[in-house]
Amino acid sequence: MTQREVQQRRPSIHDVASHAGVSAATVSKVLAGVTTVRPENAQRVFDAVERLGYRVDPLASDMRRAKRRIIGAIMPEFESEFFGSMVTELEGLAEQRGYTLVAASSRESEAREKEILARMHDWRVAGVVLAPVRNEHGPAAAFMKANGMTGVLIDRVLSDDAFDTVSADSAAASAEVARMLVGNGHSHILVIGLAEQAATVRARLEGFRTQALALNPSVRIDVITSEVSVEPLRASLRDYFARGERPTAVYSLLLKGTLVALSEFRRRGWHCPNDISLVGFDDAEWMQVTWPAIAAVVQPVRQIASEAMNLLFRRVEGAMGPPTARLEPCQVLMRESVGSPGSGPHSGGGDRQQPPLS
Amino acid sequence: MTQREVQQRRPSIHDVASHAGVSAATVSKVLAGVTTVRPENAQRVFDAVERLGYRVDPLASDMRRAKRRIIGAIMPEFESEFFGSMVTELEGLAEQRGYTLVAASSRESEAREKEILARMHDWRVAGVVLAPVRNEHGPAAAFMKANGMTGVLIDRVLSDDAFDTVSADSAAASAEVARMLVGNGHSHILVIGLAEQAATVRARLEGFRTQALALNPSVRIDVITSEVSVEPLRASLRDYFARGERPTAVYSLLLKGTLVALSEFRRRGWHCPNDISLVGFDDAEWMQVTWPAIAAVVQPVRQIASEAMNLLFRRVEGAMGPPTARLEPCQVLMRESVGSPGSGPHSGGGDRQQPPLS
DNA sequence: CAAGAACGAAAAATCGATTTATCGATTAGA
DNA sequence: TCTAATCGATAAATCGATTTTTCGTTCTTG
Numbered sequence: 177m178t179q180r181e182v183q184q185r186r187p188s189i190h191d192v193a194s195h196a197g198v199s200a201a202t203v204s205k206v207l208a209g210v211t212t213v214r215p216e217n218a219q220r221v222f223d224a225v226e227r228l229g230y231r232v233d234p235l236a237s238d239m240r241r242a243k244r245r246i247i248g249a250i251m252p253e254f255e256s257e258f259f260g261s262m263v264t265e266l267e268g269l270a271e272q273r274g275y276t277l278v279a280a281s282s283r284e285s286e287a288r289e290k291e292i293l294a295r296m297h298d299w300r301v302a303g304v305v306l307a308p309v310r311n312e313h314g315p316a317a318a319f320m321k322a323n324g325m326t327g328v329l330i331d332r333v334l335s336d337d338a339f340d341t342v343s344a345d346s347a348a349a350s351a352e353v354a355r356m357l358v359g360n361g362h363s364h365i366l367v368i369g370l371a372e373q374a375a376t377v378r379a380r381l382e383g384f385r386t387q388a389l390a391l392n393p394s395v396r397i398d399v400i401t402s403e404v405s406v407e408p409l410r411a412s413l414r415d416y417f418a419r420g421e422r423p424t425a426v427y428s429l430l431l432k433g434t435l436v437a438l439s440e441f442r443r444r445g446w447h448c449p450n451d452i453s454l455v456g457f458d459d460a461e462w463m464q465v466t467w468p469a470i471a472a473v474v475q476p477v478r479q480i481a482s483e484a485m486n487l488l489f490r491r492v493e494g495a496m497g498p499p500t501a502r503l504e505p506c507q508v509l510m511r512e513s514v515g516s517p518g519s520g521p522h523s524g525g526g527d528r529q530q531p532p533l534s
Numbered sequence: 535m536t537q538r539e540v541q542q543r544r545p546s547i548h549d550v551a552s553h554a555g556v557s558a559a560t561v562s563k564v565l566a567g568v569t570t571v572r573p574e575n576a577q578r579v580f581d582a583v584e585r586l587g588y589r590v591d592p593l594a595s596d597m598r599r600a601k602r603r604i605i606g607a608i609m610p611e612f613e614s615e616f617f618g619s620m621v622t623e624l625e626g627l628a629e630q631r632g633y634t635l636v637a638a639s640s641r642e643s644e645a646r647e648k649e650i651l652a653r654m655h656d657w658r659v660a661g662v663v664l665a666p667v668r669n670e671h672g673p674a675a676a677f678m679k680a681n682g683m684t685g686v687l688i689d690r691v692l693s694d695d696a697f698d699t700v701s702a703d704s705a706a707a708s709a710e711v712a713r714m715l716v717g718n719g720h721s722h723i724l725v726i727g728l729a730e731q732a733a734t735v736r737a738r739l740e741g742f743r744t745q746a747l748a749l750n751p752s753v754r755i756d757v758i759t760s761e762v763s764v765e766p767l768r769a770s771l772r773d774y775f776a777r778g779e780r781p782t783a784v785y786s787l788l789l790k791g792t793l794v795a796l797s798e799f800r801r802r803g804w805h806c807p808n809d810i811s812l813v814g815f816d817d818a819e820w821m822q823v824t825w826p827a828i829a830a831v832v833q834p835v836r837q838i839a840s841e842a843m844n845l846l847f848r849r850v851e852g853a854m855g856p857p858t859a860r861l862e863p864c865q866v867l868m869r870e871s872v873g874s875p876g877s878g879p880h881s882g883g884g885d886r887q888q889p890p891l892s
Numbered sequence: 893c894a895a896g897a898a899c900g901a902a903a904a905a906t907c908g909a910t911t912t913a914t915c916g917a918t919t920a921g922a
Numbered sequence: 923t924c925t926a927a928t929c930g931a932t933a934a935a936t937c938g939a940t941t942t943t944t945c946g947t948t949c950t951t952g
Contacts, residue, residue: 186658188938199902204940210899225621231656236938239597254622255819260612264639271638276657279637280629281622296823298589299634300544324542363907439823465797466824467805546908557932562910570930594908598937 187228195224207232234276243492248296248304249279250289250316252332254432257460258475259307262330265481266305273489275302282316284309285337289316297323303488307331311375313342330480334375337499340487342502344475346376346457347383348484349506353455353473354387356508358395360516362453363427366416368437369401369429370409377401379458395494398423406432413440424517425453431460434470449515459509468512481506545586555583565590581827592634601850606654606662607637608647608674608690610690614789616817616833617665620688623839633660640674642667648676651683661685661846669733670694684760686846688838692733693859700860704734704815705741707864711785711813711831712745714866719874719879720783722754726771726795727787729761738787738815756781764790771798782875783811789818792828807873817867826870837862850851 193200196215206213206221213221224230238244247270251259263279270277278296282289286309293316296304308314312333320327321338333341357365367384368379381399388395400416402409413436424512428434434456441452448454448468456463459472483502551558556575564571564579575596584589596602605628609617621637628635636654640647644667653673654662664687670691678685679696691699717725725742727735739757746753758774760767771794773805782804786792792814799810806812814821817830841860 189940190938197928200939201903202901205901214900217901231652233938234656235593235596235602236659236905236907237940238593239909239938240940242907244593254618255615256618257613260614260618263637264612264641267638270651275654276636277638278634279621280625284624294589295629295634298592300593302589303557324739383629383798435819435823438820441723442823442825442827451693460820461793462818462820465793465800466820467800505942543908547910558909559933560931563931566910572930575931591908594937595910596937597908597939598910600937743899 184229186233187230188229188233192221192224192228192230195334198222202330235451242253243302244300246299246301247273247275247277247488248293248299248301249277249306250282250296250304251279251307252284252294252309254279254281256458258431258477261477262307262481266485269481269485273485282309286310286314286316289314290319291328293319293325297325297375301325301329303494304332305488306486308333310371312336312339324343326485326488326491328491330484332374332376334379336499338499340484340491340501342480342484342487342504343376344473344480345372345503346506348378348503349457349473349508350380350383350427350429351387352508353414353457354384355391356471356510357427357455358391360425360453362517363392363394363397364398364423364517365396365425365427366400366421366423367427367429368409368413368433369399370406370432371401372426373404377429396423406436409433410436413437414443419446423452425455425514428454428456428493431456431458434458434472438470448513451519453515456511464511470513471511472507472509474507477480477503478508544591545588546591548587550579550582550586550588552587554578554835557868558620564652601660602658603633604657604659604826605633605635605846606651606657606659607664608640608650608654608662609637610640610667611640612637612639614816615768616789616816616835620665620839621836623836624843627839627843640667644668644674646673648677651677652701655681655683660850663688663842663846664690666691668695668729670699684846684849686842686849688842690732690734690738694857696857698842698849698857698859700838700842700845700862701734701862702831702838703861704738704864706861707815707831707866708738708741708785708787708864709745711815712742713749714751714829714868714872715785715811715813716746716749717784719754719876720809721744721750721875722756722781723785724756724758724774724779724781724787725784725787726767727757728764728790729759729760735759737786742785750752753783756866764794768794774802775802778848781810783813783872786812786814789814789816792816792830796828806871811873811875812871822869828871829869830867832865832867834862834864 189200189203193203196218197226198413200525202213202217203221206218249263249266249316254263265434267277280292282292289309304320304325306316306327306329308316312329317329317336317339327339329336329339330375333343336371369381371377385397400412402412417440426437428437437454447454455471457473459474463470463472483504547558547561551860553559555578558577560571561579564576588882592603607621607624609621612618625635638650640650662678664674664685665688666674670687675687675694675697685693685697687697687699689701691701693699711807725739729735729741743755746755758768758770775798784795786795788874804810813829815831817832821828821830841862
């Protein structure tokens with residue numbers, strides 16, 4: 177009966193100690209790799225660990241430790257490929273260093289973001305990777321600052337005076353999109369976006385505008401943005417087209433906008449690239465299999481995740497010095513959704529074109 | 535100086551106790567809502583909590599407690615909308631009950647799945663929501679059983695003799711797809727899938743086949759599956775078409791397959807639904823904005839998540855009794871990618887059709 | 893050979909909570 | 923009036939590890 181009860185509950189460090197005939201402190205030292213233990217005793221500890229199938233309880237272990245081996249990750253959402261793979265990467269990197277990642281979605285709400293952060297602070301996480309809803313000046317970053325938390329800000333940020341930041345080089349990528357579109361002869365381009373406040377969205381817009389005007393000073397760039405959600409953006413876009421505006425290309429500053437643009441094109445019976453060209457910031461798996469394939473800016477998820485974790489652990493280990501602001505280069509994928517203006521609906525070369533067989 | 539140090543480190547229950555002039559045990563009781571405390575003392579505790587900004591340390595709290603308030607979630611991946619929103623839902627539901635969710639991706643590997651599970655067992659999680667890579671008979675479920683862990687299996691499962699299971703009603707949804715396709719006159723249908731071993735994929739196949747044959751005994755159903763990954767599937771599909779096989783409709787049993795099918799259609803210059811019809815299991819946001827919109831089976835993510843958590847917490851709270859196997863109904867969305875066979879490439883009514891304005 | 897340094901391991905304190913045992917004061921009952 | 927029961931609160935034990943302190947041996951060294 178006692179046998180059974182002992183087997184029910186997981187062995188603790190004391191069980192290992194008594195089986196090995198040493199003290200719990202010695203077991204702890206052996207497992208921590210301290211060398212001042214007699215080899216004979218160390219072997220007995222290893223044997224007991226093996227026999228009992230003992231594993232350290234990370235919760236109890238973190239209890240005594242100054243820095244708990246937990247990393248928090250807060251993303252605006254998990255539904256998109258970008259943040260989904262971001263969490264996957266972060267989790268893998270945390271695990272590699274023996275840390276546990278606790279991830280939560282702020283669901284695009286700054287209020288929720290702060291609540292989650294408070295809860296992570298309760299857990300006394302060693303560090304936080306925060307992808308803020310809006311930008312680096314939100315209440316979440318302020319909370320982290322006020323409570324002396326260590327963290328890294330990613331994605332919708334440019335730079336901060338307290339935290340390291342890592343994001344895609346939006347401006348450079350947008351400049352390349354400008355070269356692609358203006359280079360193809362487009363001189364009336366619509367840019368759509370959400371939350372112009374977000375530093376990166378502004379960077380994308382400015383990067384695009386500057387480069388486009390440099391290449392062709394007479395290019396016309398219309399901008400439609402919405403603060404709140406996608407629906408107002410959809411309404412504005414609908415209005416814009418209904419007024420008779422006919423840009424030859426659309427550059428969407430974010431994935432949701434690309435979807436909105438596509439559905440509005442659908443609604444009006446327009447085809448890419450014959451009737452209008454389209455480029456989107458943020459790539460997704462489906463974009464290369466649809467007809468036409470959608471040109472897109474690919475964000476370097478792995479690099480961002482890896483760099484963020486490197487910076488974070490440097491700070492966790494006590495590194496001082498001014499915060500750094502990293503920009504990771506993007507890749508711009510030219511695809512069939514971009515053509516030259518004026519190749520009209522019946523000029524061929526559009527989505528009816530037969531792709532080469534391998 | 536001492537002032538500052540005190541402010542550096544977060545207040546513990548003892549700090550609250552001394553500020554309130556009571557013992558730590560009393561503070562604990564007040565915060566737990568025990569009523570045997572003099573109202574006067576309770577008030578002083580609340581005041582001290584307020585003044586110090588005290589919050590319970592969940593790690594220390596869970597230390598003493600028998601059941602730790604941590605739930606583990608293991609998904610095959612985070613990149614897709616389905617598992618992404620699943621994690622979001624699960625996290626919200628866990629939070630509602632005061633639990634912390636620790637999520638990890640098995641990256642479609644059973645070996646990794648088991649390792650993650652072992653690590654969650656180390657944390658002594660109260661329960662686990664496992665979406666197995668293959669099915670309920672994998673090593674992960676065996677590990678949970680062997681170690682007396684409580685958990686719920688979701689998505690790629692049908693039923694189990696040890697754990698409650700929750701999944702989409704694949705068979706019923708597939709039967710509806712069969713009605714849709716056969717009802718539209720299709721008599722040669724290709725079904726593609728991955729990992730036929732997965733119980734749900736088999737259920738989808740059988741649900742489809744049974745209903746299709748019931749409606750038209752002479753319907754021809756070809757099946758292409760691949761065990762390993764998507765690439766062999768793509769190769770087989772390419773072979774199949776190269777041999778001159780010309781089904782009039784394709785039913786993909788999973789999202790990856792839908793993408794593969796679309797890209798193969800592209801490669802051959804085929805259009806939906808003129809040249810071939812397409813229905814996919816699993817919906818995604820982009821499917822309704824592409825041209826044509828892709829008909830799809832929508833899985834009830836919220837219901838699955840909610841039911842899984844209900845069942846899990848029932849077990850966590852000690853409920854006994856035989857495991858249940860829930861099937862949540864899906865919704866089948868008819869879209870433009872499905873048409874009638876024989877309406878040939880030049881018969882109109884396909885992806886060139888002008889959608890109604892409004 | 894005795895004092896001191898070095899070494900290895902055990903004992904004890906600690907982390908921050910919860911829970912159980914204990915204790916003093918008040919009230920009830922005999 | 924004295925004992926027993928009740929009540930509220932405190933002290934102490936506990937969870938499972940890590941870290942610091944203490945202690946007994948052995949090895950140096952003057």
